[in-house]
């Protein structure tokens with residue numbers, strides 16, 4: 001059998017010493033003669049590139065750009081070359097982090113590339129993030145064609161997002177974690193007492209025409225930080241889920257004072273559209289939506305703060 005890479009994928013695992021790590025797995029029919037790691041090097045958009053050359057293995061799988069978007073690992077590209085019987089892996093990470101390569105022999109062999117998630121954990125450590133799952137109790141919100149209710153969908157995404165924030169060392173502040181009804185003008189009052197770094201309101205959009213689809217993202221009028229956060233979440237959800245938001249819209253006056261932290265309202269699902277309602281029942285989709293929102297949050301924090309700095 002020719003020495004070949006067969007397959008590649010990634011996942012988040014507990015690494016050595018219990019620190020979470022993003023791990024890229026490559027299935028190979030042969031052990032590489034040599035492995036050369038170059039990087040991480042700073043590239044555009046604040047990302048880092050690590051290039052790993054595996055000598056002595058070609059590709060059976062097609063050359064590919066594989067999206068991970070797990071908060072640390074943005075994507076990795078598997079390519080042929082630069083020499084015959086050589087494969088190159090280009091790893092794009094959102095933080096500067098080293099890569100360690102290990103091999104588990106078997107049939108096929110498994111090459112693991114472990115990337116420590118420590119820089120992401122350091123950014124998020126102790127960071128309070130307010131999450132407001134829209135509606136609740138007697139306030140049902142939009143109703144889908146097969147009777148899924150907005151208040152339940154927003155809570156499902158809110159819980160996933162809280163879980164991801166916690167797994168990165170942050171502190172989620174949920175306005176509700178059950179079917180409670182919250183007075184519209186008072187929703188953020190309690191979480192505001194804990195001075196969150198930022199807040200995300202989760203809603204679903206709805207249309208009168210059941211065949212129409214719309215997705216919205218809104219920020220506080222005249223607040224550049226709120227707009228920057230909205231732009232970041234919008235871009236991350238487009239990357240993760242292919243959702244096309246229009247330009248950032250203005251949040252309506254919600255009857256409470258403008259908070260001293262950036263606030264965004266995101267509507268990443270059109271609940272009145274049958275396919276969106278059906279897809280939403282899959283737990284994996286909810287998790288990916290929440291991960292997309294989280295990636296927007298961490299990119300915003302990474303780009304709008306000094307390392308180690310605190311928000312005003």
Ligand SMILES: [Zn+2]
Pocket residue numbers: 134135141142150203204
């Ligand atoms: Zn709503």
